[in-house]
Amino acid sequence: MQSIDAPRKLLIVKHEEIKGFMPAMTMPYEVEDASAITALAPGDLINSTLVVFSNGAHLSNIKRVGSAPLEHPPADAPMPAASSGFELLKPGEAVPSGSFVDQDGRKRSFGDFTGAPVVMTFIYTKCPLPTFCPLMDRHFATLQKTLQADPALKAVRLVTVSFDPATDTPAVLKAHARTLNADLTRWTFLTGDRDAVDRFAARFGVSVSRAMSDPRDISHNLRTVIVAANGTLAKVYTGNDWTPEQVLTDLRGLGIGD
Numbered sequence: 001m002q003s004i005d006a007p008r009k010l011l012i013v014k015h016e017e018i019k020g021f022m023p024a025m026t027m028p029y030e031v032e033d034a035s036a037i038t039a040l041a042p043g044d045l046i047n048s049t050l051v052v053f054s055n056g057a058h059l060s061n062i063k064r065v066g067s068a069p070l071e072h073p074p075a076d077a078p079m080p081a082a083s084s085g086f087e088l089l090k091p092g093e094a095v096p097s098g099s100f101v102d103q104d105g106r107k108r109s110f111g112d113f114t115g116a117p118v119v120m121t122f123i124y125t126k127c128p129l130p131t132f133c134p135l136m137d138r139h140f141a142t143l144q145k146t147l148q149a150d151p152a153l154k155a156v157r158l159v160t161v162s163f164d165p166a167t168d169t170p171a172v173l174k175a176h177a178r179t180l181n182a183d184l185t186r187w188t189f190l191t192g193d194r195d196a197v198d199r200f201a202a203r204f205g206v207s208v209s210r211a212m213s214d215p216r217d218i219s220h221n222l223r224t225v226i227v228a229a230n231g232t233l234a235k236v237y238t239g240n241d242w243t244p245e246q247v248l249t250d251l252r253g254l255g256i257g258d
């Protein structure tokens with residue numbers, strides 16, 4: 001176990017393969033019972049049962065079985081030095097163009113969206129936990145419905161960027177878009193060179209790390225952002241507790257449709 005967020009009842013756990021369900025992975029997990037984690041420390045080895053229900057999952061029956069030194073710094077390690085090109089963007093700053101490939105295999109740059117407000121999120125399609133990437137997908141599908149119904153928000157575009165280009169090829173993204181009923185004239189799925197995607201995503205505070213032994217062992221956080229029509233960062237939502245309603249309120253607050 002790598003770190004503890006007691007107030008939010010979260011543990012970041014590096015776990016072995018769960019046979020028939022998910023590969024070895026490092027992810028945040030909610031715990032059923034907050035009192036079960038008060039005595040734990042980073043580096044503790046635990047046994048636990050992952051209970052998955054239709055809209056979420058949590059750990060129950062947590063038992064400390066030993067401890068081992070941490071291999072990696074915890075997820076909140078300091079950002080790389082300022083000259084690295086990974087600096088966090090501040091609201092009002094211009095979003096870099098990046099270079100991507102879309103779900104149809106076309107070369108794209110984020111600059112293509114200038115002139116339209118964009119809501120963008122970062123996911124990977126194999127994410128096994130319903131409350132992480134799949135929740136971002138569901139929220140975007142909800143947003144799409146409102147955007148289609150409200151003429152004042154007609155110009156808004158949705159962009160989903162995958163940080164798992166090895167798996168999420170254009171064809172995989174296209175199939176994923178179909179399962180979400182995505183209207184591809186409004187909602188674009190991007191992938192690309194892994195380092196280029198990581199560098200772009202890092203500017204918004206997305207951190208992704210992959211295990212050397214198994215690149216599907218992905219540890220990541222969540223960021224969803226609004227980029228204004230002039231290509232500058234307008235708003236950043238961290239984690240998975242934002243709502244489509246909040247985003248719509250913020251979009252309307254930008255004065256779109258005036």
Ligand SMILES: [Cu+2]
Nearest residue numbers: 124127132133
């Ligand atoms: Cu995920």
